[in-house]
Amino acid sequence: MPEETRVDVLIVGAGPAGVMCANALAAAGIRVKIMDQRPSRVVSGHADGIQSRTIEVLQSYSFAERLFKEGHQMHMFAFYNPDSDGVLVRTGRSPAINAPTARYPFWILLHQGGIESIFTDSMAGHGLTIDRPVAPALIELSNDSEQLADMFSYPVKVRTSPGVGAVER
Ligand SMILES: Cc1cc2nc3c(=O)[nH]c(=O)nc-3n(C[C@H](O)[C@H](O)[C@H](O)COP(=O)(O)OP(=O)(O)OC[C@H]3O[C@@H](n4cnc5c(N)ncnc54)[C@H](O)[C@@H]3O)c2cc1C
Structure with a gap:
């Protein structure tokens, strides 16, 4: 049986935008999961x-x-x-x-990896790490109107698969 976790926000992509968002939400006490298809952070250049x-x-x-x-x-x-x-x-x-x-x-x-690290180190202080290399494989939205109306339900299911394992060049 695959592991199932319940979160209030799923962030797909751990670039600068994703880690900044994840850090802010985690600091606010919101249950967050963040995943990236890359096996590791960016190693040089990019948003620097x-x-x-x-x-x-x-x-x-x-x-x-x-x-x-x-x-x-x-x-x-x-x-x-x-x-x-x-x-x-x-x-x-x-x-x-x-x-x-x-x-x-x-x-x-x-370099972008350095900037990402500042956020990921802070996220770690909130108990949040990035799932890698992981990507969404399937997203299902419930059709059940009662479930959709219930703010405490979890009507969106995301199945994940190993990410593409892109190698940073
Ligand atoms: C070669 C290059 C040089 C650059 N140089 C500069 C520069 O000098 N200065 C500057 O300010 N900006 C530069 N940029 C732009 C900068 O990298 C982007 O503006 C910045 O990275 C955008 O951040 P982001 O978080 O929105 O997206 P990204 O950094 O692209 O992060 C998106 C993340 O989402 C992940 N992802 C995507 N799809 C999926 C999926 N389906 N499942 C799981 N994960 C997924 C990706 O692996 C990636 O890690 C450069 C970009 C490139 C490519």
């Missing part, structure tokens, strides 16, 4: 530029200190292009400020 307003959002979750410690501050963008001889030259510079009134006048660079 945290803008100044996002730093403030992460600060509201008490994550700013860790973000500052693990990430790199970026105060200036530099743009490079080939000149008429095909030599790469700097063609422009611009301050990394997209919100002049923001508290932190810079971006923080941290």
Whole structure:
């Protein structure tokens, strides 16, 4: 008999959006399950530029200190292009400020896996871990009107299967 668990929110996908949502719900005491078809977190790159307003959002979750410690501050963008001889030259510079009134006048660079870890470590404090590699295989919604009207029932069933085991490149 497959294991059955009851949760109030199922989050499919443990990228930045999924782990942020899972962490906020778990912190609010809501029963959450989060799964991802990947066997592990993203190992490099992807969503790695945290803008100044996002730093403030992460600060509201008490994550700013860790973000500052693990990430790199970026105060200036530099743009490079080939000149008429095909030599790469700097063609422009611009301050990394997209919100002049923001508290932190810079971006923080941290690879997506690092950002996900900040959330997953916090989630672990609420007893929540990511099921990997797991993906939904079948979603069933009850047709029973009484069950659908009962806010304490669980009218949605999700069967899962091992995820695709995608390897991060
Ligand atoms: C090569 C590359 C470079 C990038 N560079 C940058 C950058 O420099 N700066 C930047 O800000 N952004 C960058 N991005 C964009 C950034 O990665 C995304 O904006 C960000 O990851 C979106 O977060 P998300 O949580 O919405 O989705 P994702 O990070 O895509 O997470 C979705 C998760 O859902 C899982 N999933 C999907 N379908 C299923 C399923 N059926 N069952 C189970 N799990 C599932 C996936 O495995 C994945 O882990 C880059 C993206 C790529 C691909």
